[in-house]
Amino acid sequence: MTTSQPDSAGQPPPRRSRGTRAVVIGAALVLAAALVTAGLIKVSKPIGPAKPVSSSLAPPVGTFSHHPVKISLPTGKAAYLGAFAKGVPGSYAPVTSLALATGAHLNVALYYSGWYERFQSAFAIKATDNGAVPFIQIDPTGIRFQGIVNGDFDHYLRIMATDVAGYGARTGQGVIIGFGHEMNGRWFSWGYKHVAPTLFVAAWRHIVNVFRAPGALPQIARDTVAIGAGALWCQFGVINEEGARIAEDGGVTVIMDRCLKVEHARYVGRMHWLGFNTQRITSVRTGLQ
Secondary structure: OOOOOOOOOOOOOOOOOOOOOEEEOOOOOOOOOHHHHHOOOOOOOOOOOOOOOOOOOOOOOOOOOOOOOOOOOOOOOOOOOOOOOEEOOOOOHHHHHHHHOOOOOEEEEEEEEOOOOOOHHHHHHHHHHHHOEEEEEOOOOOHHHHHHHHOHHHHHHHHHHHHHHHHHHOOOOEEEEEEOOOOOOOOOOOOOOOOOHHHHHHHHHHHHHHOOHHHHHHHHHHHHHOOOOOOEEEEOOOOHHHHHHHHHHHHOOOOOOOOOOHHHHHHHOHHHHHOOOOOOOOOOOOOOO
């Protein structure tokens, strides 16, 4: 199968299609940030890079390389309501207090993570105990994006991926991960006019590739067919012919090497919000091509 990335004019590559529901995969976790961000409270400033730390409780890097942890999150409409509460991830109490004050069941618990910061497993487990999905927003403050693309930070990313997989193996639950929030604005060092859109996408794609090896896709495809899902959506860089064949033979739509957030922006006519030069000025919004 030959695939291509969206070009600078926002034109999508050909895709496989035949379904309505989607199982969304990206890394060793489900990347659903674009679906839930609207329900979250933003913070006024990013978290700076943290110093590398070690943890004797974390599994060794590579523990789950040959036995990936596979987790699915609900994909129904209005499935998530979350918030960021000051004081997390040091304590889960602020989230509990906010839920009590609003009378709402918060099933997404967000915290902002500085680059080099370890996955906050204690907070994540507390979120799970309270019926919420942990949402980790990684902020690359002061980090050279080309270095991410070149693999200079792969050791840190593999530690993070192993920690997340360890949490999944222990709880049977998934997490949501975001990278460089509000990149369409100019107020953060990774945002518009600071980092080229193509470089931002390349860095995010590399992070996804570190978390999720394409070789894990065949088993994910079998699981997708088994649960009767309508579609299997694979992030940028996740391409596996065997997995595609298994899913399609089972009647599942396969979409590969496509970013859900980019396609959402394309659908609503806001590719320029992500920094793409669409090379056109129009007031007419069209549907997904």
